[in-house]
Amino acid sequence: MKVEAQRIVVRAPNWVGDVVMATPTFRALRENYPDAHLAVVLRPYVRPVLAGSPWFDEVIATEDRGLGRFWALTRRLRAGRFDLGVILPNSFRTALEAWLGGVGHRIGYDRRRRGLLLSAPIAPPRDRKGRFVPRNMVDYYLTLCQHLGCQGLSQREELFITSECQARGDALLARHQVGPDARLLGMNPGGAFGSSKLWPADRFAVVADALAARGFRIILFGSPAERPILEKIAGAMAHKPVLPEPGELDLDVLKPLVRRCSLLVTNDTGARHYAVAFDVPVVCIMGSTSPLYTNVNLEKQIIVQVKVDCGPCQKKVCTTDHRCMTRITPDQVLAAADRLLSGRFGRLPL
Known part of the structure; x- marks a missing residue:
């Protein structure tokens, strides 16, 4: 009842x-x-x-x-x-x-x-x-x-974009000379939870360059606090990415930008769930956190995670050598990206 x-x-x-x-x-x-x-x-x-x-x-x-x-x-x-x-x-x-x-x-x-x-x-x-x-x-x-006693329950995650928000997203891309036919690919290398969730920035740069070489425009997502990470990646890349200026990006305008992407490569953060809500394929690089908390709506997700004896620890800051992240290679992440971009969804055998 x-x-x-x-x-x-x-x-x-x-x-x-x-x-x-x-x-x-x-x-x-x-x-x-x-x-x-x-x-x-x-x-x-x-x-x-x-x-x-x-x-x-x-x-x-x-x-x-x-x-x-x-x-x-x-x-x-x-x-x-x-x-x-x-x-x-x-x-x-x-x-x-x-x-x-x-x-x-x-x-x-x-x-x-x-x-x-x-x-x-x-x-x-x-x-x-x-x-x-x-x-x-x-x-x-x-x-x-x-x-x-509610009926008709569904696991489908859902977000909405106002016309004003969509216009802001379109204007941001136009300012960065991203045309309507550009193949946009998002990278989200930060994580508000703590540094234990962060895959090394230099490895994000390697993956971003490899995908840019295949014709994708790379756009970097992150909060103001994560700006140093974004700048480090942008500075290490041979192909110049779209790096929104301070104040251009917020949690609202992030929605039309993520929806515009062909793929999102991200740590286990909020942007991952934006992608799920907009049916955008996502490669999630996971380290210290347990996948059991987010093991849902995986049809277009690949979780890249290695087994380590100390994880998943759920700690915000690693107290050892961050092996759960440093043992994940760019090649593993690129293999996951290739699988999703080719329409072969499902967990990647690692």
């Missing part, structure tokens, strides 16, 4: 990739509660990820730091008189905010000792010894919808 609600608030995840992997849940809530007022609470920096989406009647942007913001959000939730809260992050704070905010029915995972704050605490997946078992985040979030 479906839980009935007229005013729903959903707390979005905090990382870009997780927000994209939550889009099937957002869509399911909208489709199963078509007449309800649906609000989303999110961190301001991920708001552009959901720009243009048709699901939400209200967007509440807040940071997860500081008592002032905490009490401001609880007051906002009380004023909203929400009768259902879907809490996707696992933190104690997000459950406490919903509880103090007077949200009627609060559903989320019973983790980090917050079960008493939830009306419907859902047991996370665990093995026989009680240890948490990683699950891909699309299904992890959709499970909450299943417990609400």
Whole structure:
């Protein structure tokens, strides 16, 4: 039986990739509660990820730091008189905010000792010894919808591009003399999670040059904090790439640029999930993180990862020799790219 609600608030995840992997849940809530007022609470920096989406009647942007913001959000939730809260992050704070905010029915995972704050605490997946078992985040979030009684669930990740955003993307490419017939190929060598996710920049340059020699225009994606990595790659390349100027690239305009690409080569970051949402083939170079968290919608993805005795460690910074990344060669990544560009989808035998 479906839980009935007229005013729903959903707390979005905090990382870009997780927000994209939550889009099937957002869509399911909208489709199963078509007449309800649906609000989303999110961190301001991920708001552009959901720009243009048709699901939400209200967007509440807040940071997860500081008592002032905490009490401001609880007051906002009380004023909203929400009768259902879907809490996707696992933190104690997000459950406490919903509880103090007077949200009627609060559903989320019973983790980090917050079960008493939830009306419907859902047991996370665990093995026989009680240890948490990683699950891909699309299904992890959709499970909450299943417990609400939602129907017609789909794993398809989805993003939207406004006409203004598309115009910005077109203008950026025009400024860099990328014509409409150019074969664009994206490289995303950064990663906000931490340096443990980063494949060496000089190897990205080797792969980028090899693909540029085959007629592709290479475009480098990254945040302002990752600018030194992008400049290092651009400086090492024999073929000049498209390197957006500071301030040209953000999480909104990144969407039409990724959609324009024939292929994306990336670390395990948010841009990877943009590509999945736009059905763009993607080579994902994975090191310290477990593929179990993202093992979904793999039809046009190849994960390049080597087995090491210390991984996957889930650490933000490697405490040894970063062997999970340094043992991945440019030839392995190029082989994956060749396979995808030739339409041979599926896992690459390494």
